[in-house]
Amino acid sequence: MIKIKVFLGTDHRGVRFKEDIIKHLKENGIDIIDSGIANDPEDDHPDFAFKVCEEVLAHPGSIGILVCGTGIGMSIAANKVKGIYCAKVDDDDDAFYAKNHNGANVIALGIKHDKEEICNIIDTFLATKGPSGEKYLRRINKIIKKEMEA
Numbered sequence: 001m002i003k004i005k006v007f008l009g010t011d012h013r014g015v016r017f018k019e020d021i022i023k024h025l026k027e028n029g030i031d032i033i034d035s036g037i038a039n040d041p042e043d044d045h046p047d048f049a050f051k052v053c054e055e056v057l058a059h060p061g062s063i064g065i066l067v068c069g070t071g072i073g074m075s076i077a078a079n080k081v082k083g084i085y086c087a088k089v090d091d092d093d094d095a096f097y098a099k100n101h102n103g104a105n106v107i108a109l110g111i112k113h114d115k116e117e118i119c120n121i122i123d124t125f126l127a128t129k130g131p132s133g134e135k136y137l138r139r140i141n142k143i144i145k146k147e148m149e150a
Helices: 014-027 045-058 072-078 092-100 115-127 134-149
Strands: 005-010 031-034 063-067 086-088 106-109
Touching (some): 005 045, 045 063, 063 115, 092 115
Parallel strands (some): 005 063
16 A cells, blocks of 8 residues: 555434544555544534545645545535545445546545445545546546636
């Protein structure tokens, strides 16, 4: 595994996997930092998404992992943060393409997976190199240009 800093945010539904993710990444020598926001049945996923995304932006080269009920709410919230490219991923292929073809710096997962699947998806995302192909970089640059217009 590559030495990288990972920021983790889990809402009240995603918290069931928080300790498993932390344990797995620490066992693999990955520097993982929890959002630090307390979980309770009334917490709001955007709070976790925004906190993790702010940390990713403050630490270039780091990535974010978000877990909520479906991954959809977290990904929507995360993508409102300028400079964040979050993909909702459901399997290893999604994780690979999110990073290698689309330059994602954050992934969002839902709880429909078991802990082994979640850890495999995260491992794939961490092990995947960022985009280098001309067509992928061209596409990403179009997205960045549009983002800068807003």
